[in-house]
Every structure is written in structure tokens, then in C-alpha cells.
Amino acid sequence: MKRTHLCNALRPADAGKTVTLVGWVDTKRDLGGVTFVDLRDREGITQVVFRPGQGSLQENAQRLKSESVIEITGTVTARTADTVNPKLATGSIEVVASHLTVHNHCQDLPFPMDDDKADKVNEDLRLEYRYLDLRRPRNLGLLKLRHQAARAIRAEMDQQGFIEVETPTLFKSTPEGAREFLVPSRLNPGEFYALSQSPQQYKQMLMVAGVERYYQMARCYRDEDLRADRQPEFTQVDIEMSFIDREDMYALIEGILKRTWKETLGVDLPTPFPRMAYQEAMNRFGIDKPDTRFGLEIQDFTALFKNSAFKVFQTAANTPGSVVRAINAKGLADLTQGELTNLETIAKSQGAKGLAFIKCEGGEWKSPITKFFSPEEKAALEKQLNITDGDIIFFAAAPWEQASNILGRIRLESAALLKAKGRLSLPTDQYNFLWVIEFPLMLWDEEEKRYLSAHHPFTAPVVEDEPLLATDPAKVRGQHYDIVLNGVELGGGSIRIHNPVVQKRVFEDVLKIPQDIVESRFGYMLKAFSYGAPPHGGIALGFDRVVAMLAGRSSIRDIVAFPKTQRGQDLMAQTPGAVTPKQLRELRIRTVEEEPKA
RNA sequence: GGGGUGGUAGCUCAGUUGGUUAGAGCGCCUGCCUGUCACGUAGGAGGUCGCGGGUUCGAGUCCCGUCCAUCCCGCCA
Numbered sequence: 001m002k003r004t005h006l007c008n009a010l011r012p013a014d015a016g017k018t019v020t021l022v023g024w025v026d027t028k029r030d031l032g033g034v035t036f037v038d039l040r041d042r043e044g045i046t047q048v049v050f051r052p053g054q055g056s057l058q059e060n061a062q063r064l065k066s067e068s069v070i071e072i073t074g075t076v077t078a079r080t081a082d083t084v085n086p087k088l089a090t091g092s093i094e095v096v097a098s099h100l101t102v103h104n105h106c107q108d109l110p111f112p113m114d115d116d117k118a119d120k121v122n123e124d125l126r127l128e129y130r131y132l133d134l135r136r137p138r139n140l141g142l143l144k145l146r147h148q149a150a151r152a153i154r155a156e157m158d159q160q161g162f163i164e165v166e167t168p169t170l171f172k173s174t175p176e177g178a179r180e181f182l183v184p185s186r187l188n189p190g191e192f193y194a195l196s197q198s199p200q201q202y203k204q205m206l207m208v209a210g211v212e213r214y215y216q217m218a219r220c221y222r223d224e225d226l227r228a229d230r231q232p233e234f235t236q237v238d239i240e241m242s243f244i245d246r247e248d249m250y251a252l253i254e255g256i257l258k259r260t261w262k263e264t265l266g267v268d269l270p271t272p273f274p275r276m277a278y279q280e281a282m283n284r285f286g287i288d289k290p291d292t293r294f295g296l297e298i299q300d301f302t303a304l305f306k307n308s309a310f311k312v313f314q315t316a317a318n319t320p321g322s323v324v325r326a327i328n329a330k331g332l333a334d335l336t337q338g339e340l341t342n343l344e345t346i347a348k349s350q351g352a353k354g355l356a357f358i359k360c361e362g363g364e365w366k367s368p369i370t371k372f373f374s375p376e377e378k379a380a381l382e383k384q385l386n387i388t389d390g391d392i393i394f395f396a397a398a399p400w401e402q403a404s405n406i407l408g409r410i411r412l413e414s415a416a417l418l419k420a421k422g423r424l425s426l427p428t429d430q431y432n433f434l435w436v437i438e439f440p441l442m443l444w445d446e447e448e449k450r451y452l453s454a455h456h457p458f459t460a461p462v463v464e465d466e467p468l469l470a471t472d473p474a475k476v477r478g479q480h481y482d483i484v485l486n487g488v489e490l491g492g493g494s495i496r497i498h499n500p501v502v503q504k505r506v507f508e509d510v511l512k513i514p515q516d517i518v519e520s521r522f523g524y525m526l527k528a529f530s531y532g533a534p535p536h537g538g539i540a541l542g543f544d545r546v547v548a549m550l551a552g553r554s555s556i557r558d559i560v561a562f563p564k565t566q567r568g569q570d571l572m573a574q575t576p577g578a579v580t581p582k583q584l585r586e587l588r589i590r591t592v593e594e595e596p597k598a
Numbered sequence: 599g600g601g602g603u604g605g606u607a608g609c610u611c612a613g614u615u616g617g618u619u620a621g622a623g624c625g626c627c628u629g630c631c632u633g634u635c636a637c638g639u640a641g642g643a644g645g646u647c648g649c650g651g652g653u654u655c656g657a658g659u660c661c662c663g664u665c666c667a668u669c670c671c672g673c674c675a
Contacts, residue, residue: 027635027636027637029633029634029635029636029637029638030631030634030637031631031632031633031634031637031638032630032631032632033631033632033633034632034633034634035632035634036633036634036635036637038635045635047634047635049633049634051632052632066625079633080633082633083633083634083635085634085635087635088635091635108608108625108626109608109609109625110608110609111608111609111610111625112608112609112610112624112625114624114636117609117610117624118609120609120610120611121609121610122604122605122609122610122667122668123667123668124666124667124668125609174675176675177674177675178673178674178675179673179674197674197675198675200675222674223674224673224674225672225673225674227669227670227674228668228669228670230674342602345601345602346670346671349600349601349670349671349672350671452675453675454675455675456675457675555668565666565667565668566667566668566669567666567667
């Protein structure tokens with residue numbers, strides 16, 4: 001079995017050649033006398049003709065079924081002008097078959113393979129037959145795109161002097177992060193590995209080891225609930241560098257993404273990317289990963305309502321730390337009652353008591369609350385929010401962070417509604433990259449009554465904020481950065497703490513982790529740092545999300561070869577599955593029934 | 599753990615106010631057809647209406663429960 005050409009290769013210049021092609025039967029058109037077969041391989045489609053009067057050859061061709069694997073030998077023939085198919089790259093020729101071998105029959109297909117029809121088929125059925133779904137050119141193209149992106153990243157990393165180092169995926173449990181997949185250790189009964197949720201600690205050790213520039217296409221595992229953009233196992237472009245500051249990291253990542261976009265889509269990304277402080281992102285967009293492709297920005301009216309007759313706003317405006325803010329969902333005044341109720345539900349899910357609004361229709365403000373507003377207040381709103389007919393204004397009066405969250409969600413939902421109504425269009429080839437910087441290092445956790453790391457406990461504070469660690473940890477900014485594209489967080493990282501004294505202080509004095517736990521969990525890191533740790537920092541890009549953005553897909557299941565469903569199952573291979581009692585015995589594991597609900 | 603959407607033929611879907619034998623397109627099977635390229639054409643087979651229970655003379659349709667998929671919230675240092 002040896003093919004002479006791929007199915008996208010032949011042109012009129014090849015006419016007269018005897019060729020052998022292999023591939024799958026894409027379609028068959030049996031006209032009774034002559035029979036046409038579109039033969040498809042990874043690269044393209046070529047039309048094969050079976051003429052009558054050649055013994056069993058044409059009969060066998062007539063019996064072919066879609067997606068059977070065949071091999072044909074025949075003569076390349078130029079098509080006559082009236083039979084050229086301009087839709088095919090090989091449409092000016094066809095191969096007149098003289099031999100046919102059926103390597104494997106295909107039984108009746110569970111769903112149509114035609115790209116447009118198949119895209120609509122239930123995803124669970126396509127996942128059960130993932131090998132068929134992937135066989136479609138559109139999906140094979142996504143795997144190719146992923147390969148091209150990985151190749152571009154590796155080329156850039158190599159050019160920048162990085163070496164790829166593999167780190168263990170069998171690590172130990174680190175309970176303060178994401179929930180982990182546990183792996184029992186047969187050789188250490190009763191003890192468990194945890195599948196690495198990121199190579200964070202190992203890559204910092206590589207910096208201590210003098211690697212200086214490390215990267216890895218690292219498989220990571222997190223046992224959290226799934227989303228369209230979250231799989232239990234996923235791939236990070238994991239990077240760590242010594243002797244750098246934040247600016248070096250920005251330039252590096254911009255170079256990687258620029259090269260990736262160029263070599264996959266042929267798109268030239270303008271660099272450097274804009275930067276925005278966390279505080280500004282929350283103030284303007286109500287989220288730490290703003291989609292800057294559209295406006296609908298949040299406006300502040302705290303000062304305006306300090307003496308308002310509307311008690312709800314007046315109280316918030318006079319409460320320290322609280323704000324009164326609004327956005328103008330321009331042109332959305334005709335939303336349905338259901339859509340409005342849905343927005344209210346979203347606001348309430350963020351802790352709002354309700355969602356105050358003003359509709360502007362027919363030159364009138366329709367709202368349950370405007371009767372409390374003075375003419376000055378109305379004028380100020382109208383001016384600052386640029387209110388015109390057809391607009392709807394949404395308010396939030398709450399503590400700063402909560403008000404931001406509420407209006408951030410309302411902003412995104414309003415944009416989705418405007419998009420659905422055809423009043424907002426976001427070009428698929430618009431790429432608004434953004435660095436979000438100067439995150440708080442710590443967040444106060446009300447439940448545990450202590451500070452928690454916003455990112456992870458290895459993030460270095462901004463140098464001038466270091467004194468605040470002892471006095472006001474919430475005000476300390478971290479040397480952390482997130483790279484955001486069109487409202488999607490592609491990755492994040494930080495300059496790390498490399499001084500064992502500072503690191504120990506963060507663990508024990510700020511995060512209040514008991515000393516013995518610090519010793520058992522991070523003792524080896526503190527020890528390592530005391531043996532000449534270089535200043536270092538790093539970042540991790542969500543490779544699946546990068547590829548999804550390149551492909552214009554909202555679900556990373558599309559660009560993972562064998563994805564898992566929302567319940568973490570592989571419907572094709574049927575994972576996870578039961579194991580034998582013997583296996584469990586070896587691991588000293590006993591399963592228990594779930595206790596009945598009280 | 600919570601909320602939304604969906605589940606009717608192999609696939610995509612329709613199914614009115616609860617009413618006779620549950621339909622269409624594609625696919626499949628059997629013919630016819632020598633230039634198609636979504637070939638055409640004639641005929642045919644194919645249904646646990648996700649599952650369980652309830653209301654009713656009667657349930658694809660209404661009610662309760664449950665399973666599955668998906669989107670979202672919580673969660674994802």
C-alpha cells in the first residue's frame with residue numbers, strides 16, 4: 001500500500017499520470033452507468049470516476065459506503081470545461097480508476113459527517129464517536145491550528161533562550177489551592193500524591209537550580225467544576241525566568257503572542273499591549289478581565305447623591321467604602337420583562353437587593369425611582385451618562401467591590417442582549433489584548449477571618465508597598481500581572497519572593513499559616529531560597545484558551561482532542577470507570593456508600 | 599450545592615386547547631438512471647415521545663420526581 005499523491009495534490013499538469021490515492025469515501029454519486037466517488041484524506045478531496053464495462057470494478061464502486069477506507073489506482077484526467085468544479089482545489093482534474101481496494105468498510109454512521117449538519121448534532125453523541133467527529137475537515141483543522149500555535153510558541157521560546165524542562169505531575173497535596181486529584185501511593189500505604197495543578201513550586205526550584213530560563217507545555221489537573229473554558233486536565237505554557245522585572249515579562253509574552261497570531265492566522269498584533277491597573281479595571285468595567293471591545297462603562301455618582309432624597313442612594317453615598325454607580329445600556333430600553341427580571345437575578349446573585357433602573361422612552365424617563373430625583377440630579381445623570389431616547393440605566397449602591405461586580409455582570413449581560421438584538425457587533429478578528437496589573441496581594445476572607453493570597457503566596461509585593469505588609473496588608477499591591485484578551489483571562493503570573501525571610505513572614509505573619517504547616521508544606525522552598533535563590537518571576541498561559549481564541553471558539557472542548565463532559569467523563573472511552581477489588585486492596589482503599597440525606 | 603435551556607425515527611427538528619393510526623427533511627434499504635459534484639428519481643423500512651409515577655374516559659402535550667447533556671453562579675491560591 002503506497003500512495004503516490006495526497007488528495008489535494010493533483011492538477012491539470014498531472015494529466016496522463018498513473019496515480020494511487022488512499023482515503024475515506026466522502027460522497028458517492030452513482031448515476032447508474034458512471035459512478036463518482038469523492039475521495040478524502042487529511043489534506044483534501046479528489047474526484048474518482050468509475051466507468052462501466054470494466055468487469056466488477058464499477059460494481060464494487062457502486063457498493064461503496066460513506067467513510068469506508070479505500071485505495072484506488074487510476075489515470076489523472078483533465079476535466080472538460082463544463083465539468084470543472086470550482087469548489088474543489090483539485091476540481092479541474094479527476095482520476096479515472098482502474099483498480100479499487102477496500103481496506104475497511106464503514107457501517108452506517110451515527111450522525112452526518114457533513115460539517116454544517118454535524119456542527120448541530122448533540123455534542124454528547126459526537127463525543128461518544130469523537131474519532132468520527134474529529135475526522136471532519138473542520139475539526140482536523142482545529143487540531144492543526146493547535147499544533148501550529150504550539151510550534152510557534154516553542155520556536156519563540158527557543159529563540160529567546162528558554163529550555164524546556166519536564167516537571168513531575170505526581171506532586172503532593174497543597175490544600176490552599178484548587179481541589180486536587182489524589183493518587184494513592186501503593187508503596188506508601190495510606191499516603192497520596194496529588195496531580196500537579198501547576199508546576200509552580202518545581203519551576204521556582206528550577207530557578208534556584210540556575211536554569212534561568214525555563215518553559216514547559218505543562219499538563220495541569222484541577223478537580224473543580226467544569227465550564228466551557230475549563231477542563232479537568234488542561235495545558236499551560238508555563239514560564240519562569242531569573243534576573244528579570246515585570247517589563248521583561250510583558251515584552252516576552254507580547255513577543256510570544258505576536259508570533260503565534262502571525263504564524264497561525266497571519267495577523268499582525270500591535271505591541272506593546274495596553275496596561276490597566278486592577279483598580280481602574282474594576283472602576284470602569286466592574287471586572288478584573290475587562291472586554292474593552294465595547295463601551296457601556298461604569299460611571300460614579302457617589303458625590304451626586306450625598307444629599308439625595310432617595311434614601312437608598314443617599315445612605316450608600318454617605319457610607320465609607322460604599323459607592324453609587326451606574327451604566328447606560330445604550331439602546332436597550334425595549335428589553336422584555338423577562339430579560340429585565342434576568343438582569344435583576346444576576347444583580348441579586350452578586351448580593352444586590354434589587355436592580356434600580358431608568359428607561360428612557362418617548363422622551364420620558366420611566367422608572368420607579370426617578371420621582372425621588374431632583375432636577376439637578378437628573379441633569380447630572382443625563383449629561384454624564386449621555387442619556388438619549390432608547391437607553392436604559394442600571395444602578396448599584398453598595399460597597400465598592402460589590403457595586404463593581406454587580407455592574408460588571410450587568411454590563412456583560414447587556415452587551416450580550418444588544419448583540420442578540422443586532423445592535424452591537426464585535427468583529428471576530430478584533431483582538432483587544434490588555435495587561436491587568438497592580439492587583440492587591442491579599443484579600444480579607446470574612447469566613448476564615450484572615451488574609452488570603454489573591455494569586456498565590458509566592459507573589460512579591462510591589463517594592464514601595466512592602467512596609468504596609470505589617471500595617472495594612474489589604475493595601476499592598478502584588479507584582480502580579482494578568483494577560484486578558486477580549487474579556488478572557490489568557491494567563492497570569494508574578495515576580496516571586498526570592499528572599500526566605502520575606503517569604504516566611506508572608507506565610508506566618510500575614511497569611512497566619514501555623515509554623516508547623518509552613519514547615520511541612522513549604523519548608524523545602526524556604527531552605528532552597530537560603531542557598532542563593534536568584535530574583536525570578538514567571539507566568540502561565542492557558543494554552544487551550546489561546547487556541548480557542550485563535551479558532552474563534554467559546555468552548556475549549558472544541559480544541560482538545562478528547563475532551564471531557566461537564567461531569568468529567570470521556571464518553572468515548574467511558575472514563576472514569578470502576579476498578580477491581582484487588583486493585584483497591586493493593587492500594588489499601590475501601591469505598592463507602594454515600595450516607596443517606598438527613 | 600443553586601439557577602436557566604434542552605431530551606420525539608440513525609441525525610436535525612415540527613407536533614395546535616389533552617383527542618383517531620405521532621409527521622417532515624436528511625440518512626438507511628430496494629429499484630431506475632453514462633457527467634455528477636448536497637446527483638436525480640420511484641418505492642420501502644424505521645418510534646419505550648429520556649426514565650418512573652400521578653391527574654384524566656384519554657397524556658408526546660398537564661403535575662411531581664428522576665437521569666442525561668449544556669450554559670451560568672458558587673468553586674477554579
